[in-house]
Amino acid sequence: MSLVFDMALVAGLIALALHVVVTRDGRGAILAFMAFGLLLGIGWARLASVDVALTEAAIGGGLTGMLLLRAQAHLVRHAAHPAALPTDRRRWLVPALSCGLVTLALAAVVLAFPRPAPSLAHQAVASLEATGLGNPVTAVLLAYRAIDTLLEKIVLILALVGVWSLSRDAAWGGASQLRPAIIPEPLVFLARVMPPFGVLIAVYQVWVGADLPGGTFQAGTILAAMALLVMLAGLRLAPQTQSRALRLMLAGGPALFVLVGFLGVAVAQGFLSYPEAIAKPLIVGIEAALTLSIAGTLALLVAGPPDRAPEP
Known part of the structure; x- marks a missing residue:
């Protein structure tokens, strides 16, 4: 059951991260970001880093989300004609590949850590x-x-x-x-x-x-x-x-x-x-x-x- 919970948690984090990146709804992206922060706090708690989990829930899932909601409300009030996002999918190719390479590099670094890790x-x-x-x-x-x-x-x-x-x-x-x-x-x-x-x-x-x-x-x-x-x-x-x-x-x-x-x-x-x-x-x-x-x-x-x- 513990493994199933961890897998579901990771899947939820990935799904929310993708939603934040892909969605065109600013308010929806912010709410998903706040949910991501709360789930990430649970992830830190699963890693026995309770202090980090509390900070992530308070900052990532709380205060930062409120700051973004205020900024989004300000933009909605003052932007008469919001700029349309580019529709050419090729524009997203380089950022997507860059993010993928960074993810693979980070994974390689983490897997290369000595066991047990120095502390x-x-x-x-x-x-x-x-x-x-x-x-x-x-x-x-x-x-x-x-x-x-x-x-x-x-x-x-x-x-x-x-x-x-x-x-x-x-x-x-x-x-x-x-x-x-x-x-x-x-x-x-x-x-x-x-x-x-x-x-x-x-x-x-x-x-x-x-x-x-x-x-x-x-x-x-x-x-x-x-x-x-x-x-x-x-x-x-x-x-x-x-x-x-x-x-x-x-x-x-x-x-x-x-x-x-x-x-x-x-x-x-x-x-x-x-x-x-x-x-x-x-x-x-x-x-x-x-x-x-x-x-x-x-x-x-x-x-x-x-x-x-x-x-x-």
């Missing part, structure tokens, strides 16, 4: 006690390669600044205008019911992430999705980009990360080195602050640049 998992697990954590993935992200994680969060902030820079001069400092028509009317009911559960799940993800699969990015994505659902349903307006509270939330996570990093210089072995006695509380505190920062950043990236003038 640093046992070193990561062996050093867990020093961090006070039970989840080796969290230890890798927040301790062993913390500088990479810090830079990733800073890149997110810079991406948001880039999006905001696309706004008209008169709208700078204002807010985006998320129109309720972007989502079907029945989802307004979900926008009233789901956020409390989403917040609870996000808090749980952060709390258990220190010892079990979960963590900051997954929790932040869930919070971002709840915020977008509320804004798209018209229950709340998008926040003003000039809001000090908003900017503090966005910068607070990376700022706390950097502050703890310099604390390591003073009392531990170096930058982003945690004192062993309080390593776990510091990491959990960083994760909590980063969750809010990631949630705000992702939600505002999807919302787009301000197109409403700032309030006086």
Whole structure:
């Protein structure tokens, strides 16, 4: 039964991928892409990569799909005569052959991996006690390669600044205008019911992430999705980009990360080195602050640049 389930999962992924590529219906392609992300999350779970599965479901099956739906709705509103896709099948021959060759090359590389595959998992697990954590993935992200994680969060902030820079001069400092028509009317009911559960799940993800699969990015994505659902349903307006509270939330996570990093210089072995006695509380505190920062950043990236003038 396990083999049958895996074969059905692979067949579903291939079918959805082909549908996304072939279909001429933009909205249908986006919905198929979101379904592909959810199925791919199940695939990662089958490979015992639960953290990757949660991230894929949240990003690939959730937030990215919402971003694409918003972009598609914007194009439909502003494109009076959408360009027709080329009908000459020969135009697709070179891309199709290129994709096939890349697929075969990747398959050859995967099949050439040594068995058993080289891994640093046992070193990561062996050093867990020093961090006070039970989840080796969290230890890798927040301790062993913390500088990479810090830079990733800073890149997110810079991406948001880039999006905001696309706004008209008169709208700078204002807010985006998320129109309720972007989502079907029945989802307004979900926008009233789901956020409390989403917040609870996000808090749980952060709390258990220190010892079990979960963590900051997954929790932040869930919070971002709840915020977008509320804004798209018209229950709340998008926040003003000039809001000090908003900017503090966005910068607070990376700022706390950097502050703890310099604390390591003073009392531990170096930058982003945690004192062993309080390593776990510091990491959990960083994760909590980063969750809010990631949630705000992702939600505002999807919302787009301000197109409403700032309030006086």
